[in-house]
Amino acid sequence: MDWQTHLPALIVAFPFLGAVVTPLVSLAGRGARHLWFLLSSCGTTVLALLLWRRVALKGAILYVVGGESWDLALPAGLSLPPRIVLAVDALGALIVVVGALLAFAGTLAYLPSDRGTPEEERSFVVLYLLAMSSALAMVVTSDLFNFALFFGLFSLASTSIVTFGKKKGAAVIAAFDALLFSGVLLLLILFAVALLYGRYNTVNMAALARLLRFGFVEKTVLVLFAAALLARYGALPFTSLFTEFLGEASPAAGCILISGTLVGFYALVRVVFSLYGTILGEGALGWVFVVSGLLSISFGLTFGFRSRRFPLFPGFILLAQTGHVLLGLGVALRSSCHVRAMADYGMVALKGALSLAVVSSLACALLFLATAFIRRWTSSEDLVDVGGLAKVLPKTAVSFFLASWVVAGLPPFIGYVPKLLLHQSLFAFNPLLGAVSIAASIGAAVLLARFFHGLFLGPLRVESLSQKEASLSAVLAMGGLLCLLLFLSFLPSWSLTRWIEPSVSVLLDQAGYVKIVLGGGL
Amino acid sequence: MRDFVVFSVSVLFLLGLGGLVFKKNLLKKTMAFSVAQSSVVLFFVVLGYRHGSRPPLFTFASEGDLMALPSAQVMATATLILSVAVTAVLLALIVLLHRHYDTVDGEEIRRLL
Amino acid sequence: MRKERQVLAIGVLASALIFLGLYQTFWGHLCPGDGLTGGGSVVFALILALPFSGSSFFDRENRWKLLAVAETAGALAFLALAHVDLGSTLFYNALAGQGGLFGQSLPEGGNVGPFFSSGTIALINGALALLVIGAFGRLVTAFFGASSSEKHRREEEGENA
Amino acid sequence: MVSRRLFFVAAILLFVGLLAAALRSPLVCDLPRDVAVDGHYLAAGQMETQANDLVAAVGFDYRSFDLFALSGLVIASSASVVALLRKGGRRA
Numbered sequence: 024m025d026w027q028t029h030l031p032a033l034i035v036a037f038p039f040l041g042a043v044v045t046p047l048v049s050l051a052g053r054g055a056r057h058l059w060f061l062l063s064s065c066g067t068t069v070l071a072l073l074l075w076r077r078v079a080l081k082g083a084i085l086y087v088v089g090g091e092s093w094d095l096a097l098p099a100g101l102s103l104p105p106r107i108v109l110a111v112d113a114l115g116a117l118i119v120v121v122g123a124l125l126a127f128a129g130t131l132a133y134l135p136s137d138r139g140t141p142e143e144e145r146s147f148v149v150l151y152l153l154a155m156s157s158a159l160a161m162v163v164t165s166d167l168f169n170f171a172l173f174f175g176l177f178s179l180a181s182t183s184i185v186t187f188g189k190k191k192g193a194a195v196i197a198a199f200d201a202l203l204f205s206g207v208l209l210l211l212i213l214f215a216v217a218l219l220y221g222r223y224n225t226v227n228m229a230a231l232a233r234l235l236r237f238g239f240v241e242k243t244v245l246v247l248f249a250a251a252l253l254a255r256y257g258a259l260p261f262t263s264l265f266t267e268f269l270g271e272a273s274p275a276a277g278c279i280l281i282s283g284t285l286v287g288f289y290a291l292v293r294v295v296f297s298l299y300g301t302i303l304g305e306g307a308l309g310w311v312f313v314v315s316g317l318l319s320i321s322f323g324l325t326f327g328f329r330s331r332r333f334p335l336f337p338g339f340i341l342l343a344q345t346g347h348v349l350l351g352l353g354v355a356l357r358s359s360c361h362v363r364a365m366a367d368y369g370m371v372a373l374k375g376a377l378s379l380a381v382v383s384s385l386a387c388a389l390l391f392l393a394t395a396f397i398r399r400w401t402s403s404e405d406l407v408d409v410g411g412l413a414k415v416l417p418k419t420a421v422s423f424f425l426a427s428w429v430v431a432g433l434p435p436f437i438g439y440v441p442k443l444l445l446h447q448s449l450f451a452f453n454p455l456l457g458a459v460s461i462a463a464s465i466g467a468a469v470l471l472a473r474f475f476h477g478l479f480l481g482p483l484r485v486e487s488l489s490q491k492e493a494s495l496s497a498v499l500a501m502g503g504l505l506c507l508l509l510f511l512s513f514l515p516s517w518s519l520t521r522w523i524e525p526s527v528s529v530l531l532d533q534a535g536y537v538k539i540v541l542g543g544g545l
Numbered sequence: 546m547r548d549f550v551v552f553s554v555s556v557l558f559l560l561g562l563g564g565l566v567f568k569k570n571l572l573k574k575t576m577a578f579s580v581a582q583s584s585v586v587l588f589f590v591v592l593g594y595r596h597g598s599r600p601p602l603f604t605f606a607s608e609g610d611l612m613a614l615p616s617a618q619v620m621a622t623a624t625l626i627l628s629v630a631v632t633a634v635l636l637a638l639i640v641l642l643h644r645h646y647d648t649v650d651g652e653e654i655r656r657l658l
Numbered sequence: 659m660r661k662e663r664q665v666l667a668i669g670v671l672a673s674a675l676i677f678l679g680l681y682q683t684f685w686g687h688l689c690p691g692d693g694l695t696g697g698g699s700v701v702f703a704l705i706l707a708l709p710f711s712g713s714s715f716f717d718r719e720n721r722w723k724l725l726a727v728a729e730t731a732g733a734l735a736f737l738a739l740a741h742v743d744l745g746s747t748l749f750y751n752a753l754a755g756q757g758g759l760f761g762q763s764l765p766e767g768g769n770v771g772p773f774f775s776s777g778t779i780a781l782i783n784g785a786l787a788l789l790v791i792g793a794f795g796r797l798v799t800a801f802f803g804a805s806s807s808e809k810h811r812r813e814e815e816g817e818n819a
Numbered sequence: 820m821v822s823r824r825l826f827f828v829a830a831i832l833l834f835v836g837l838l839a840a841a842l843r844s845p846l847v848c849d850l851p852r853d854v855a856v857d858g859h860y861l862a863a864g865q866m867e868t869q870a871n872d873l874v875a876a877v878g879f880d881y882r883s884f885d886l887f888a889l890s891g892l893v894i895a896s897s898a899s900v901v902a903l904l905r906k907g908g909r910r911a
Contacts, residue, residue, distance in 0.1 A: 036887070044730070088883060091746050103855045105881055107883070140905075146898040150895055153895050164884070168885070173887075173888050179896060183902075186903065192646060195642055213585045214558075217620070224854050603768050603865050603872075604689060608768065633896045634896050636801070640804055640904060736886070801900065804904040
C-alpha cells in the first residue's frame with residue numbers, strides 16, 4: 024500500500040491544512056502568506072493530477088474514511104456501507120482536475136494585486152482554500168449528507184470573499200442575496216437527503232442507487248435535487264442573481280465561483296444518471312432540462328445584448344453555454360431508454376454536453392479574468408467608457424480573443440468539437456431544436472464580437488490605467504488557462520478519448536458506480 | 546401524532562420560505578431563514594425517533610431498551626451548526642449594509658444603489 | 659449597586675455555562691453533547707459576559723491573539739488526530755481499546771463507562787471544542803466591537819450635528 | 820399588500836392540502852422500517868468505537884469526514900465575519 028491510496032482524502036485535507044495554517048504563516052508577513060497560498064493551491068492541483076493519473080491507470084478507486092482498511096466498505100454481514108465512502112471514477116477525476124486547475128488559476132490571479140486590510144487579506148486566503156477544499160470534496164464524496172455540508176461550506180466561503188476589498192455596497196447586497204439564495208438551495212438538498220434517509224436509512228449514493236424504487240417520495244427528492252443543482256449550476260430564471268454576483272467578483276474569487284458551477288454540473292449529472300439512472304425511463308425530466316436550457320440561452324443572449332456593463336458579460340456567456348449543455352443532457356435523458364436512439368444520438372449528445380461543460384468553464388474563466396482585470400485597471404464598468412484597449416493591453420486582448428474563439432465554437436480551437444457533437448445530436452433528435460441551438464451559437468458569436476469590439480477596438484477612451492498590464496500574476500493566470508486550451512485544441516481526439524469518453528461511459532454505467540462502493544459480489 | 550409532526554415541519558418550512566419572499570426587512574429575512582432551517586432540524590429529529598425510544602446512550606441504559614436512531618441526531622446537530630454559520634455571516638453583511646445605507650430595508654437599499 | 663448585582667448574576671450564570679460546556683466536551687463520549695456543542699456553551703458564556711466587561715477588555719490585542727491561537731491549535735490538533743494512523747485510513751480510531759491513551763476497553767451493554775475510553779473520539783472532542791471557542795469567540799467579539807464602534811460613531815455624528 | 824398576504828395564505832393552504840394528500844400514501848415515516856445502517860450502529864457501535872454515547876460514536880467515528888465540513892464552516896464563518904466587521908477593517 025503506497026501513500027497514493029489516501030489521495031481522495033488528502034485532496035480535501037491538504038487545502039484544509041493550508042487554510043488552518045494560514046494565520047500562523049501570516050505572522051511572518053505578506054510575502055510568506057502569498058508563498059504559502061501558492062504552495063497550498065499548487066500542491067492541491069498536483070494531488071488532483073496524481074489522482075487523475077491513478078484513476079486512469081487503475082480504474083475507479085474508493086476510500087473508506089475511518090475504516091480499518093481503505094477498501095472495506097462493507098464490514099462482515101452488512102449490505103449497506105456504515106461509513107462515509109469516497110469514490111472517484113473517470114468523471115470525478117476529470118472534474119477534480121479541471122476544478123483544481125481553475126482554482127489554481129484564481130490563486131495566480133490573486134497573488135500580488137489584491138490589497139485590503141490585513142484581516143481581509145488573511146481571511147481571503149483562508150476562505151479561498153476552504154472553498155477549494157469543499158469544491159473538491161463535493162466531487163469525491165459519495166455520501167449525500169456529506170455533499171450537502173460541503174455544499175454549505177462552499178456557498179459560505181465563496182460568497183463572503185466576493186465582498187472583500189470592495190468600496191461599494193452593491194457587492195455586499197449581491198453577496199447577501201446570493202448567500203440567502205444558496206442557503207435556501209441548501210435547505211432543499213437537506214430536505215431531499217432527509218426524505219431519502221427516512222425511506223432507506225442510508226444516505227450513500229451508491230447504496231441508494233441499488234435500493235431505489237420509483238415512487239412518490241423519490242419523485243419529490245428528484246424535484247428538490249434538480250431544482251437546487253440546476254440553480255447551483257447557474258440555469259433557470261434565478262440566474263440573474265448569479266450573473267450579478269459574478270460581475271462583482273474579483274479575478275480570484277470569480278475563478279472559484281466558476282469552478283463551483285462546474286461542480287454543480289457534476290452533482291447534477293451524478294444525481295440524474297448515477298443515483299436515478301435507468302429507473303427514470305422516459306420521464307418529464309428530459310423536457311425540463313430542454314426547457315430550462317432554452318430559457319437559459321435566451322436569457323443569456325437577450326440580457327447580454329441589452330447590457331452595457333462588461334463585467335457581467337462572462338456570466339451571460341457562461342449562461343448561454345449552460346443552456347447548450349442542458350439541451351444536450353435533456354436529449355441524452357430522452358433517448359436513454361431506447362437502445363437505438365442512444366446509439367444514434369444520445370451518446371453523442373452526452374459526450375458533447377460533458378465536453379462543452381468542461382471547455383466552456385475553462386474558456387469562460389479566461390474571459391472572466393480578462394474582463395475583471397480590465398475593470399480593475401480602468402476602474403470602469405461601462406462599455407461606453409472603454410475602448411481601444413488592444414493598444415495598451417495587447418496580452419489581455421489576445422487572451423480575450425482566443426477565449427471568445429473557443430466559446431464561439433469555431434475551428435481550429437477545441438470549442439468546435441463539443442459544439443459539433445451537440446448540433447449533430449440535437450439535429451438528429453429534433454431538427455427544430457438543432458436549428459435553435461445553431462442559431463444560439465451564432466448569436467453567442469455575435470455577442471462575443473460585440474464585446475470584443477467595444478472593449479479592444481476603436482479609439483482609446485481611457486485616460487489612465489491604474490496599473491500596467493505587465494503584472495506578472497495576471498499574465499501567468501491568463502497564459503496558463505490559454506496554454507491549457509491551446510493544448511486541448513492541438514489534440515482534440517486525444518482529449519476526447521482520454522478525458523471525455525471514459526467519463527461518458529462511467530456515467531451511463533450505473534451498475535458500475537454501485538459496484539465501486541458495494542463491490543461486485545452483491 | 547407522527548403525521549402531526551410532519552405537518553408542522555412543512556408548515557414551519559413554508560412560513561420561513563414565505564418570510565424570505567415577502568419580508569423586505571433583511572433582518573426579518575434572516576430570521577425567516579432560521580425558521581426554515583429549524584424545520585429541517587425538526588424533520589431529522591422526527592426521522593430518528595422510534596415509538597417509545599430512549600436516547601442512544603449506553604451510560605445508565607438498561608438491557609433491552611429501544612434506542613432512537615443515532616445518525617439522524619448527528620445530521621440534526623450538523624444542520625444546526627450549518628445554520629449558525631450561515632446566519633452569522635448574513636448578520637455581518639447586514640451590519641455592513643446598515644453602515645453604508647443607514648437602513649436594513651432591502652428595497653430601500655436597492656433604490657439607493 | 660444594581661450594576662454590581664447584575665455582574666454577580668452574570669458571573670454565576672457564565673461560570674455555570676462554562677462548566678456545562680467543559681462537562682459536555684470532556685464527557686462527550688459518555689454523555690449527551692460533544693465538543694462542538696460544548697464549545698458553543700462556552701462561547702455563550704462569553705456572549706453573556708461581553709456587555710459587562712467593557713469593550714477595551716475584550717478588544718485588547720492579546721485576548722484576540724489568545725482566541726486566534728486557540729482556533730489554530732484546535733484545528734491543527736484535529737488534523738493531527740485525523741492522521742493518527744495512516745497505515746489504515748484517515749480518521750481511523752487507532753487508540754480505541756488498545757489499552758494506551760484513552761484506550762480502556764468498555765463492558766458491553768448499559769454501564770457508567772470508564773472515562774479513558776473511546777480512543778480518538780474523546781481527543782477530537784477536545785480539539786473541536788478548542789476550535790469552536792476560538793473561532794466563535796472571535797466572531798462574537800467582532801460583532802460586539804462592531805456594535806460598540808457603531809455607537810461611538812453615532813455619538814460623534816450627534817456632536818458634529 | 821393585501822393581495823400578497825392572500826397569495827401567501829393561499830400558498831400555505833395549497834401546500835398543506837398537498838401534504839395531507841401525500842400523507843395518505845405510504846410515506847417517509849412508515850414504521851417499523853428497515854434500519855440496516857442505524858441497526859448496525861446500535862448493535863455494534865459501542866464495541867467498535869468504545870464509546871458509550873452513540874451520537875458521538877456516529878458523528879466522530881462513522882461519519883467523521885463530516886467533521887472537515889463542520890470545522891471548515893466554523894472557521895469560514897468566523898474568518899469572514901472578522902474580516903467584514905473588525906475595526907481597522909472596512910470604513911463606512
